[in-house]
Amino acid sequence: MRGEDRERNHEMTQTDISLLLADAADEVEIGTAPVQSVLRGGRRRKARRWAVATATTLVLAVSAGGTLAVTGLPGGATGNGHAAAASTASAPTTPDERHVYTPLRTQIGAGTELGQRWKVTIEVWGAPRTKAEATRQVAAMALLGLRPAIYGKDADRVGTYGNASELIGKTSHFVVRDWQGHPEKVLMFGTDASPGDLTGTDMEVASLPFADGQKDLPRLVVGQVAGTAPKVECTWHDGTSTVVVPRTVTGFRTKWFVCLASENTYYKSAKVIG
Amino acid sequence: MGERKKARDMEFQSFVVGRWPRLLRTAFLLTGEQHAAEDLVQSTLEQVYVAWRKIAAADESDAYVRRMMINAHARRHRRRLKEFLAPRDDSGLVPEVADTGDRISQADDRGALLAALAQLPPRQREAVVLRYWEDLTETQTAEAMGCSVGAVKSNAAKGIAKLRAIPGLAETVTHGRRL
Numbered sequence: 233m234r235g236e237d238r239e240r241n242h243e244m245t246q247t248d249i250s251l252l253l254a255d256a257a258d259e260v261e262i263g264t265a266p267v268q269s270v271l272r273g274g275r276r277r278k279a280r281r282w283a284v285a286t287a288t289t290l291v292l293a294v295s296a297g298g299t300l301a302v303t304g305l306p307g308g309a310t311g312n313g314h315a316a317a318a319s320t321a322s323a324p325t326t327p328d329e330r331h332v333y334t335p336l337r338t339q340i341g342a343g344t345e346l347g348q349r350w351k352v353t354i355e356v357w358g359a360p361r362t363k364a365e366a367t368r369q370v371a372a373m374a375l376l377g378l379r380p381a382i383y384g385k386d387a388d389r390v391g392t393y394g395n396a397s398e399l400i401g402k403t404s405h406f407v408v409r410d411w412q413g414h415p416e417k418v419l420m421f422g423t424d425a426s427p428g429d430l431t432g433t434d435m436e437v438a439s440l441p442f443a444d445g446q447k448d449l450p451r452l453v454v455g456q457v458a459g460t461a462p463k464v465e466c467t468w469h470d471g472t473s474t475v476v477v478p479r480t481v482t483g484f485r486t487k488w489f490v491c492l493a494s495e496n497t498y499y500k501s502a503k504v505i506g
Numbered sequence: 507m508g509e510r511k512k513a514r515d516m517e518f519q520s521f522v523v524g525r526w527p528r529l530l531r532t533a534f535l536l537t538g539e540q541h542a543a544e545d546l547v548q549s550t551l552e553q554v555y556v557a558w559r560k561i562a563a564a565d566e567s568d569a570y571v572r573r574m575m576i577n578a579h580a581r582r583h584r585r586r587l588k589e590f591l592a593p594r595d596d597s598g599l600v601p602e603v604a605d606t607g608d609r610i611s612q613a614d615d616r617g618a619l620l621a622a623l624a625q626l627p628p629r630q631r632e633a634v635v636l637r638y639w640e641d642l643t644e645t646q647t648a649e650a651m652g653c654s655v656g657a658v659k660s661n662a663a664k665g666i667a668k669l670r671a672i673p674g675l676a677e678t679v680t681h682g683r684r685l
Binding site: 246249250252253254255256257258259260261262265266267269270271273274275276277278429431434 | 509510511515518519522523526527530531532534535540543544548549551552553554555556558619620623634635638639641666669
């Protein structure tokens with residue numbers, strides 16, 4: 233076969249393949265786009281993304297051990313973060329003022345379980361502005377056995393660990409459970425450019441076991457709601473419910489809340505009330 | 507729901523409605539089966555929803571979504587999730603009784619092509635579909651598949667060569683398209 237014939241044949245084959253593909257593609261029945269179903273699935277995935285981060289965090293919590301408890305608190309804050317909030321109100325400029333290397337801590341829930349006091353605290357690490365700040369922040373977190381939830385370049389690859397530059401302009405947070413006589417446990421974490429983007433009755437919520445083992449029912453509920461939400465009602469599977477007042481967290485526009493079910497029941501739903 | 511979120515959801519809904527037919531056709535060629543195609547597109551769009559703010563702001567949102575779908579398709583193969591690669595006997599794509607009518611001939615072509623595609627390894631199938639159905643350049647295909655242009659060339663060439671080697675399809679190609 234001559235060269236040009238071969239070329240023509242080759243071209244024809246590719247054109248034919250294109251036409252055959254187009255014809256075969258027409259075979260599929262194009263119904264109405266399942267918009268509502270996609271929306272529901274998307275929202276579920278969004279919620280699950282939190283849960284995925286949580287699951288990853290539980291592993292990290294093992295290496296975190298009890299070291300988080302002795303972390304120095306920035307700005308003299310003693311738990312609710314207000315003292316530190318005052319120090320950040322006047323446009324902080326240095327990394328230390330912005331809490332890039334030492335987090336702000338705010339207690340968002342507390343109680344007693346099996347006779348031992350527990351509390352849930354959220355640590356907020358300020359957004360680094362340069363690569364150097366980001367690198368030092370990652371190192372500071374590593375000293376506490378923590379790693380930030382840096383998202384990969386691909387939107388569908390969540391929970392991957394990229395390079396420190398991906399932290400620039402993003403606030404990181406870790407939600408930690410402190411239960412007397414037990415090692416501290418990181419419940420969930422996240423890294424976001426605009427943390428707490430919720431309005432009205434929007435809510436992001438995760439339910440997880442309270443105790444250290446995975447056998448415990450998902451009795452502990454941690455979530456965030458819009459800054460305007462007055463109260464949150466957590467409903468349990470046995471029909472009972474718990475009402476809590478969500479708390480302001482420095483570094484977030486949203487408020488956070490924690491509910492804990494009694495030993496024999498677990499999370500069913502949560503909603504903003506009042 | 508807040509106003510901003512509502513507006514974002516509306517924008518996303520328009521995107522879904524507008525892109526659904528094209529994405530479904532591409533997914534059909536990748537999976538070879540209606541339900542698997544719908545499932546692939548739906549799960550891709552759910553992922554798109556999660557990252558919608560980022561995607562809506564991107565210059566090439568379609569390319570972004572295409573890449574997500576190819577990733578999802580590749581992932582399904584890696585995890586060996588259930589997928590129907592070949593048209594089933596009851597799908598109507600491969601008639602059991604041969605006929606000389608044009609419509610049946612077309613069905614033969616489609617059936618032969620889908621069956622042939624199903625026999626290709628996933629990466630070759632993706633390269634062929636993106637290059638010859640989506641009509642992407644080699645560079646665009648490489649971006650969608652997350653690989654080098656060289657790998658696209660190689661996969662597409664191998665895919666086409668295998669398609670040509672399949673008797674049913676080779677015959678179809680040799681005699682040209684019947685419209």
